[in-house]
Amino acid sequence: xxxxxxxxxxxxxxxxxxxxxxxxxxxxxxxxxxxxxxxxxxxxxxxxxxxxxxxxxxxxxxxxxxxxxxxxxxxxxxxxxxxxxxxxxxxxxxxxxxxxxxxxxxxxxxxxxxxxxxxxxxxxxxxxxxxxxxxxxxxxxxxxxxxxxxxxxxx
Amino acid sequence: xxxxxxxxxxxxxxxxxxxxxxxxxxxxxxxxxxxxxxxxxxxxxxxxxxxxxxxxxxxxxxxxxxxxxxxxxxxxxxxxxxxxxxxxxxxxxxxxxxxxxxxxxxxxxxxxxxxxxxxxxxxxxxxxxxxxxxxxxxxxxxxxxxxxxxxxxxxxxxxxxxxxxxxxxxxxxxxxxxxxxxxxxxxxxxxxxxxxxxxxxxxxxxxxxxxx
Numbered sequence: 294x295x296x297x298x299x300x301x302x303x304x305x306x307x308x309x310x311x312x313x314x315x316x317x318x319x320x321x322x323x324x325x326x327x328x329x330x331x332x333x334x335x336x337x338x339x340x341x342x343x344x345x346x347x348x349x350x351x352x353x354x355x356x357x358x359x360x361x362x363x364x365x366x367x368x369x370x371x372x373x374x375x376x377x378x379x380x381x382x383x384x385x386x387x388x389x390x391x392x393x394x395x396x397x398x399x400x401x402x403x404x405x406x407x408x409x410x411x412x413x414x415x416x417x418x419x420x421x422x423x424x425x426x427x428x429x430x431x432x433x434x435x436x437x438x439x440x441x442x443x444x445x446x447x448x
Numbered sequence: 449x450x451x452x453x454x455x456x457x458x459x460x461x462x463x464x465x466x467x468x469x470x471x472x473x474x475x476x477x478x479x480x481x482x483x484x485x486x487x488x489x490x491x492x493x494x495x496x497x498x499x500x501x502x503x504x505x506x507x508x509x510x511x512x513x514x515x516x517x518x519x520x521x522x523x524x525x526x527x528x529x530x531x532x533x534x535x536x537x538x539x540x541x542x543x544x545x546x547x548x549x550x551x552x553x554x555x556x557x558x559x560x561x562x563x564x565x566x567x568x569x570x571x572x573x574x575x576x577x578x579x580x581x582x583x584x585x586x587x588x589x590x591x592x593x594x595x596x597x598x599x600x601x602x603x604x605x606x607x608x609x610x611x612x613x614x615x616x617x618x619x620x621x622x623x624x625x626x627x628x629x630x631x632x633x634x635x636x637x638x639x640x641x642x643x644x645x646x647x648x649x650x651x652x653x654x655x656x657x658x659x660x
Contacts, residue, residue: 314515329503338538
Protein backbone atom coordinates (compact mmCIF):
# COMPACT_ATOMS: atom_id res chain seq x y z
CA UNK A 294 0.00 0.00 0.00
CA UNK A 295 1.33 3.42 -0.85
CA UNK A 296 1.13 5.53 2.26
CA UNK A 297 -0.73 8.75 1.98
CA UNK A 298 1.52 11.74 2.45
CA UNK A 299 0.91 13.58 5.64
CA UNK A 300 2.87 16.70 6.29
CA UNK A 301 4.51 16.25 9.66
CA UNK A 302 3.59 19.78 10.52
CA UNK A 303 -0.06 18.79 10.24
CA UNK A 304 0.18 15.42 11.95
CA UNK A 305 -0.59 15.51 15.65
CA UNK A 306 1.67 12.55 16.37
CA UNK A 307 4.55 14.01 14.41
CA UNK A 308 4.16 17.34 16.15
CA UNK A 309 4.31 15.52 19.46
CA UNK A 310 7.40 13.59 18.34
CA UNK A 311 9.13 16.77 17.23
CA UNK A 312 8.23 18.46 20.49
CA UNK A 313 9.62 15.53 22.47
CA UNK A 314 12.78 15.56 20.39
CA UNK A 315 13.24 19.28 20.96
CA UNK A 316 12.75 18.95 24.71
CA UNK A 317 15.38 16.24 25.03
CA UNK A 318 17.80 18.01 22.72
CA UNK A 319 17.41 21.32 24.51
CA UNK A 320 17.95 19.70 27.90
CA UNK A 321 21.17 18.09 26.66
CA UNK A 322 22.28 21.35 25.14
CA UNK A 323 21.68 23.19 28.40
CA UNK A 324 24.14 20.80 30.02
CA UNK A 325 26.71 20.90 27.22
CA UNK A 326 26.61 24.55 26.17
CA UNK A 327 28.78 26.07 28.93
CA UNK A 328 31.73 23.86 28.06
CA UNK A 329 31.19 24.26 24.31
CA UNK A 330 31.28 28.04 24.64
CA UNK A 331 34.26 27.99 26.99
CA UNK A 332 36.26 25.76 24.65
CA UNK A 333 35.35 27.80 21.59
CA UNK A 334 36.46 31.06 23.14
CA UNK A 335 39.67 29.51 24.43
CA UNK A 336 40.95 28.96 20.90
CA UNK A 337 43.18 31.89 19.99
CA UNK A 338 42.56 33.62 16.72
CA UNK A 339 45.62 33.52 14.54
CA UNK A 340 47.07 36.91 13.93
CA UNK A 341 50.40 38.66 13.69
CA UNK A 342 52.26 40.33 16.50
CA UNK A 343 52.38 44.09 16.81
CA UNK A 344 55.35 45.58 18.61
CA UNK A 345 54.56 47.82 21.59
CA UNK A 346 56.86 49.60 23.99
CA UNK A 347 56.32 49.38 27.73
CA UNK A 348 58.50 51.36 30.18
CA UNK A 349 60.31 48.15 31.07
CA UNK A 350 60.90 47.02 27.49
CA UNK A 351 59.30 45.76 24.28
CA UNK A 352 55.95 43.95 24.32
CA UNK A 353 54.25 41.92 21.59
CA UNK A 354 50.49 42.31 21.16
CA UNK A 355 48.47 40.21 18.76
CA UNK A 356 46.84 42.00 15.85
CA UNK A 357 43.33 40.94 16.83
CA UNK A 358 43.85 42.34 20.31
CA UNK A 359 44.83 45.70 18.85
CA UNK A 360 41.78 45.61 16.57
CA UNK A 361 39.44 44.75 19.44
CA UNK A 362 40.94 47.54 21.54
CA UNK A 363 40.44 50.11 18.79
CA UNK A 364 36.93 48.88 18.01
CA UNK A 365 35.95 49.30 21.64
CA UNK A 366 36.66 53.04 21.52
CA UNK A 367 34.04 55.30 23.12
CA UNK A 368 30.98 56.03 21.05
CA UNK A 369 31.00 58.68 18.38
CA UNK A 370 27.38 59.58 17.72
CA UNK A 371 26.10 58.34 14.40
CA UNK A 372 29.18 56.24 13.69
CA UNK A 373 29.53 52.44 13.77
CA UNK A 374 32.92 50.78 13.43
CA UNK A 375 32.65 48.07 10.78
CA UNK A 376 36.25 46.93 10.58
CA UNK A 377 39.80 47.67 11.66
CA UNK A 378 42.62 46.99 9.23
CA UNK A 379 46.25 47.09 10.33
CA UNK A 380 49.40 47.28 8.23
CA UNK A 381 52.29 45.57 9.99
CA UNK A 382 55.88 45.59 8.82
CA UNK A 383 58.16 42.57 8.70
CA UNK A 384 59.66 43.64 12.01
CA UNK A 385 56.19 43.70 13.65
CA UNK A 386 55.94 47.47 13.54
CA UNK A 387 52.45 48.85 13.09
CA UNK A 388 52.76 51.29 10.22
CA UNK A 389 49.15 52.17 9.38
CA UNK A 390 45.60 51.78 10.61
CA UNK A 391 42.43 52.00 8.58
CA UNK A 392 39.19 52.33 10.49
CA UNK A 393 36.20 51.35 8.36
CA UNK A 394 32.97 52.89 9.59
CA UNK A 395 29.31 53.28 8.67
CA UNK A 396 27.58 56.57 9.45
CA UNK A 397 23.95 57.13 10.24
CA UNK A 398 22.02 59.11 7.68
CA UNK A 399 22.21 62.79 8.56
CA UNK A 400 25.50 62.58 10.43
CA UNK A 401 27.92 65.37 9.59
CA UNK A 402 30.65 63.23 8.18
CA UNK A 403 33.94 65.07 8.45
CA UNK A 404 33.71 66.10 12.12
CA UNK A 405 32.62 62.57 12.95
CA UNK A 406 35.61 61.17 11.06
CA UNK A 407 37.90 63.55 12.94
CA UNK A 408 36.57 62.30 16.26
CA UNK A 409 37.07 58.69 15.18
CA UNK A 410 40.63 59.50 14.13
CA UNK A 411 41.37 61.26 17.43
CA UNK A 412 39.97 58.37 19.45
CA UNK A 413 42.00 55.89 17.43
CA UNK A 414 45.23 57.82 17.92
CA UNK A 415 44.67 58.12 21.63
CA UNK A 416 43.92 54.42 21.98
CA UNK A 417 46.96 53.46 19.93
CA UNK A 418 49.15 55.65 22.06
CA UNK A 419 47.87 54.07 25.25
CA UNK A 420 48.14 50.55 23.90
CA UNK A 421 51.48 50.67 22.09
CA UNK A 422 53.28 53.38 23.99
CA UNK A 423 56.21 54.90 22.12
CA UNK A 424 55.81 52.34 19.33
CA UNK A 425 52.64 54.16 18.27
CA UNK A 426 54.91 56.85 16.87
CA UNK A 427 55.83 54.52 14.00
CA UNK A 428 52.22 54.47 12.84
CA UNK A 429 50.98 56.91 10.25
CA UNK A 430 47.93 59.07 10.86
CA UNK A 431 44.93 56.70 11.11
CA UNK A 432 42.85 56.58 7.98
CA UNK A 433 39.08 56.68 8.38
CA UNK A 434 37.11 55.01 5.62
CA UNK A 435 33.37 55.70 5.52
CA UNK A 436 31.99 52.74 3.67
CA UNK A 437 28.27 52.77 4.35
CA UNK A 438 25.31 54.87 5.44
CA UNK A 439 22.75 53.38 7.78
CA UNK A 440 19.07 54.24 7.98
CA UNK A 441 19.03 56.63 10.87
CA UNK A 442 20.80 57.81 14.01
CA UNK A 443 21.79 54.93 16.23
CA UNK A 444 20.40 55.21 19.77
CA UNK A 445 23.57 53.67 21.14
CA UNK A 446 26.28 55.12 18.90
CA UNK A 447 28.42 52.06 18.84
CA UNK A 448 31.75 53.30 17.52
CA UNK B 449 17.32 45.00 9.24
CA UNK B 450 15.33 41.96 10.13
CA UNK B 451 14.82 40.76 13.66
CA UNK B 452 16.08 37.27 14.27
CA UNK B 453 13.99 34.59 15.90
CA UNK B 454 14.97 34.19 19.49
CA UNK B 455 15.27 30.67 20.65
CA UNK B 456 13.22 29.79 23.65
CA UNK B 457 15.96 28.11 25.60
CA UNK B 458 18.64 30.03 27.40
CA UNK B 459 21.45 27.72 28.38
CA UNK B 460 23.79 28.75 31.11
CA UNK B 461 26.89 30.48 29.95
CA UNK B 462 30.29 29.75 31.40
CA UNK B 463 31.59 31.66 34.37
CA UNK B 464 33.12 34.92 33.36
CA UNK B 465 31.14 35.45 30.22
CA UNK B 466 27.67 35.13 31.68
CA UNK B 467 28.64 37.09 34.75
CA UNK B 468 29.84 40.01 32.72
CA UNK B 469 26.68 40.05 30.70
CA UNK B 470 24.25 39.60 33.51
CA UNK B 471 25.96 41.90 35.96
CA UNK B 472 25.56 44.84 33.66
CA UNK B 473 22.00 45.94 32.97
CA UNK B 474 23.09 48.18 30.13
CA UNK B 475 25.07 45.35 28.53
CA UNK B 476 22.20 42.90 28.86
CA UNK B 477 19.83 45.37 27.34
CA UNK B 478 22.10 46.12 24.43
CA UNK B 479 22.99 42.49 23.74
CA UNK B 480 19.36 41.49 23.68
CA UNK B 481 18.34 44.34 21.42
CA UNK B 482 21.18 44.01 18.95
CA UNK B 483 20.36 42.19 15.75
CA UNK B 484 22.44 39.34 14.44
CA UNK B 485 24.40 41.41 11.94
CA UNK B 486 25.45 43.85 14.65
CA UNK B 487 26.45 41.04 16.97
CA UNK B 488 28.43 39.34 14.20
CA UNK B 489 30.25 42.57 13.43
CA UNK B 490 31.20 43.03 17.07
CA UNK B 491 32.18 39.39 17.52
CA UNK B 492 34.38 39.70 14.45
CA UNK B 493 36.15 42.57 16.14
CA UNK B 494 36.83 40.38 19.15
CA UNK B 495 33.81 41.10 21.36
CA UNK B 496 33.30 37.91 23.34
CA UNK B 497 30.00 39.02 24.85
CA UNK B 498 28.57 39.54 21.38
CA UNK B 499 29.78 36.08 20.42
CA UNK B 500 28.20 34.63 23.56
CA UNK B 501 24.89 36.23 22.62
CA UNK B 502 25.05 34.69 19.14
CA UNK B 503 25.85 31.39 20.79
CA UNK B 504 22.89 31.74 23.14
CA UNK B 505 20.51 32.59 20.32
CA UNK B 506 21.51 29.93 17.85
CA UNK B 507 23.23 27.24 19.90
CA UNK B 508 20.11 25.21 20.69
CA UNK B 509 19.02 25.04 17.04
CA UNK B 510 22.46 23.95 15.85
CA UNK B 511 22.60 21.25 18.50
CA UNK B 512 19.12 19.95 17.62
CA UNK B 513 20.19 19.80 14.00
CA UNK B 514 23.38 17.91 14.86
CA UNK B 515 21.54 15.53 17.15
CA UNK B 516 18.94 14.76 14.52
CA UNK B 517 21.55 14.22 11.85
CA UNK B 518 23.76 12.00 14.02
CA UNK B 519 21.12 9.46 15.01
CA UNK B 520 20.47 11.01 18.39
CA UNK B 521 24.04 10.45 19.57
CA UNK B 522 24.57 13.34 21.98
CA UNK B 523 28.35 12.90 22.26
CA UNK B 524 28.80 13.04 18.50
CA UNK B 525 26.44 15.99 18.27
CA UNK B 526 28.40 17.85 20.92
CA UNK B 527 31.69 17.15 19.14
CA UNK B 528 30.25 18.41 15.89
CA UNK B 529 28.84 21.63 17.31
CA UNK B 530 32.02 22.16 19.31
CA UNK B 531 34.01 22.15 16.09
CA UNK B 532 31.40 24.31 14.42
CA UNK B 533 31.38 26.96 17.14
CA UNK B 534 35.18 27.01 17.29
CA UNK B 535 35.21 27.59 13.57
CA UNK B 536 32.60 30.32 13.94
CA UNK B 537 34.73 32.06 16.57
CA UNK B 538 37.79 31.93 14.34
CA UNK B 539 36.00 32.98 11.16
CA UNK B 540 33.20 35.33 12.17
CA UNK B 541 35.35 38.26 11.12
CA UNK B 542 34.88 37.05 7.55
CA UNK B 543 31.07 37.12 7.80
CA UNK B 544 29.96 39.83 5.40
CA UNK B 545 26.21 39.62 5.81
CA UNK B 546 25.42 38.38 2.32
CA UNK B 547 23.32 35.65 3.94
CA UNK B 548 21.49 35.67 7.24
CA UNK B 549 23.77 34.84 10.14
CA UNK B 550 21.59 31.85 11.03
CA UNK B 551 22.05 30.45 7.54
CA UNK B 552 25.80 30.98 7.70
CA UNK B 553 25.96 29.21 11.06
CA UNK B 554 23.95 26.25 9.79
CA UNK B 555 26.22 25.96 6.75
CA UNK B 556 29.24 25.67 9.04
CA UNK B 557 27.43 23.21 11.30
CA UNK B 558 26.38 21.12 8.29
CA UNK B 559 30.01 20.68 7.25
CA UNK B 560 31.10 19.75 10.76
CA UNK B 561 28.24 17.30 11.18
CA UNK B 562 29.24 15.62 7.93
CA UNK B 563 32.87 15.52 9.09
CA UNK B 564 31.76 13.97 12.36
CA UNK B 565 29.81 11.34 10.50
CA UNK B 566 32.88 10.51 8.40
CA UNK B 567 35.07 10.21 11.48
CA UNK B 568 32.96 7.58 13.15
CA UNK B 569 32.02 4.08 12.13
CA UNK B 570 28.86 3.67 10.08
CA UNK B 571 25.70 2.75 11.94
CA UNK B 572 24.16 -0.38 10.44
CA UNK B 573 20.40 -0.37 10.00
CA UNK B 574 19.50 -3.95 10.83
CA UNK B 575 16.30 -5.89 11.06
CA UNK B 576 15.92 -5.18 14.75
CA UNK B 577 15.97 -1.49 14.11
CA UNK B 578 13.31 -1.72 11.46
CA UNK B 579 11.12 -3.97 13.53
CA UNK B 580 11.38 -1.64 16.48
CA UNK B 581 9.74 1.09 14.50
CA UNK B 582 7.42 -0.84 12.28
CA UNK B 583 5.94 -3.27 14.79
CA UNK B 584 2.21 -2.75 14.85
CA UNK B 585 0.64 -1.68 18.07
CA UNK B 586 -2.20 -3.76 19.38
CA UNK B 587 -3.59 -1.05 21.56
CA UNK B 588 -5.23 2.25 20.78
CA UNK B 589 -2.72 4.89 19.67
CA UNK B 590 -4.10 7.27 22.25
CA UNK B 591 -2.71 5.02 24.95
CA UNK B 592 0.71 5.13 23.36
CA UNK B 593 1.25 8.77 22.89
CA UNK B 594 4.20 8.58 25.13
CA UNK B 595 6.57 11.34 24.21
CA UNK B 596 9.71 9.38 24.82
CA UNK B 597 8.57 6.56 22.57
CA UNK B 598 7.55 9.06 19.94
CA UNK B 599 10.94 10.71 20.15
CA UNK B 600 12.70 7.40 19.76
CA UNK B 601 10.48 6.46 16.84
CA UNK B 602 11.22 9.77 15.14
CA UNK B 603 14.96 9.42 15.75
CA UNK B 604 14.96 5.96 14.22
CA UNK B 605 12.81 7.06 11.32
CA UNK B 606 15.19 9.94 10.63
CA UNK B 607 18.12 7.53 10.71
CA UNK B 608 16.61 5.66 7.80
CA UNK B 609 16.32 8.72 5.62
CA UNK B 610 19.06 9.48 3.11
CA UNK B 611 21.41 12.16 4.40
CA UNK B 612 20.16 15.07 2.26
CA UNK B 613 16.51 14.25 2.89
CA UNK B 614 17.22 14.15 6.60
CA UNK B 615 18.97 17.51 6.46
CA UNK B 616 16.16 19.12 4.50
CA UNK B 617 13.49 17.74 6.79
CA UNK B 618 15.18 18.81 10.02
CA UNK B 619 15.99 22.29 8.75
CA UNK B 620 12.45 22.78 7.49
CA UNK B 621 10.23 20.97 9.95
CA UNK B 622 12.21 21.40 13.13
CA UNK B 623 13.90 24.73 12.58
CA UNK B 624 11.50 26.40 10.20
CA UNK B 625 14.05 27.58 7.64
CA UNK B 626 12.89 28.68 4.22
CA UNK B 627 13.53 26.65 1.08
CA UNK B 628 15.96 29.33 -0.06
CA UNK B 629 17.90 29.22 3.20
CA UNK B 630 18.05 25.43 3.16
CA UNK B 631 19.25 25.46 -0.44
CA UNK B 632 21.96 27.93 0.54
CA UNK B 633 23.09 25.72 3.41
CA UNK B 634 23.11 22.54 1.37
CA UNK B 635 24.56 24.12 -1.74
CA UNK B 636 21.64 23.21 -3.95
CA UNK B 637 18.47 24.79 -5.34
CA UNK B 638 15.10 25.35 -3.68
CA UNK B 639 13.54 23.01 -6.23
CA UNK B 640 15.82 20.19 -5.18
CA UNK B 641 15.07 20.94 -1.53
CA UNK B 642 11.36 20.79 -2.27
CA UNK B 643 11.79 17.35 -3.83
CA UNK B 644 13.89 16.06 -0.94
CA UNK B 645 11.33 17.32 1.54
CA UNK B 646 8.51 15.64 -0.34
CA UNK B 647 10.30 12.30 -0.26
CA UNK B 648 11.31 12.74 3.37
CA UNK B 649 7.77 13.58 4.45
CA UNK B 650 6.39 10.60 2.60
CA UNK B 651 8.92 8.24 4.15
CA UNK B 652 8.47 9.62 7.63
CA UNK B 653 4.70 9.51 7.36
CA UNK B 654 4.96 5.84 6.45
CA UNK B 655 7.36 5.13 9.30
CA UNK B 656 5.17 6.95 11.80
CA UNK B 657 1.95 5.49 10.42
CA UNK B 658 1.60 3.10 13.33
CA UNK B 659 1.36 5.99 15.72
CA UNK B 660 -1.80 7.35 14.17
